[in-house]
Amino acid sequence: MKEQIEKIRNLLNEIEKNTIENDDNSLKETFDLFELPQITKDIVDYLQPLISPYEMDIYWFMFRNSVLESGDVFIRASNSKIAKGIGSKYKNPEKQNARFGEKTVADNLRSLEEMGVIKKVGDTNRDGTLFRISLPEEIDACKEKMKMLQKEALPTIDPRKELDYYNIKENRLKVFERDRYICYKCSKQLTRFSATLDHLTPISEGGDNSYDNLTTCCLHCNSSRRATAISDFMTV
DSSP states (O other), X not given: OHHXXXXXXXXXXXXHHHHHHTOTTOOTTTOOGGGHHHHHHHIIIIIGGGSOXXXXXXXXXXXXXXXXXXXXXXXXXXXXXXXXXXXXXXXOHHHHHHHSOHHHHHHHHHHHHHHTSEEEEEEEETTEEEEEEOOGGGSHHHHHXXXXXXXXXXXXXXXXXXXXXXXXXXXXXXHHHHTTTBOTTTOOBOOTTTEEEEESSOGGGTOOSOGGGEEEEEHHHHHHHTTOOHHHHTTO
16 A cells, blocks of 8 residues: 555656646746846836735745746745745744744735735645746736836837837837737737747738737747738638
């Protein structure tokens, strides 16, 4: 019986590993260290105002031990591990227990899950539960705020003629935010690391790199389209 249990556990671990490796939303293969300041800014600007201080402490703990630690969005953690990690900054044990007991952590994890800020992606074992944390561009509430602020920040000059939204990184992000990081063809949720830009009217047919001629696209759909007219491609 013991050997059978061990075989089952190993099989589950292997399935979990394959699931993570095949997750198109994983950052590990595309993570860029130089993106961290912008990611941190987005967390502060878009996520932090939407959740409680308790929830934010938990998110920062998970972010610190996943994205910052390994360049990935997966973390295995237990309620006690999170409580201990966050509470360690309090010298007074009574204050620590009152603020971050395991029940408090469990309640706030549940709230973060309901908002789509984190997600359970694996079974619980002795080391805790496997979670996937989301970046602001993947969280619906943050995407709505990004879209609203992005509209307000549009330049007063004509973007069709004056600005390049394809080659300039800051401008590319504006297009991604406008489209809520969703592929226009297959509706897949993307991140700044997996999103690409596609021209509605190809350059070969007189299109340009303007704000209105670009749309967010996943790499697969972008590669599939090639030079097909956008009207024809959307009906495939």
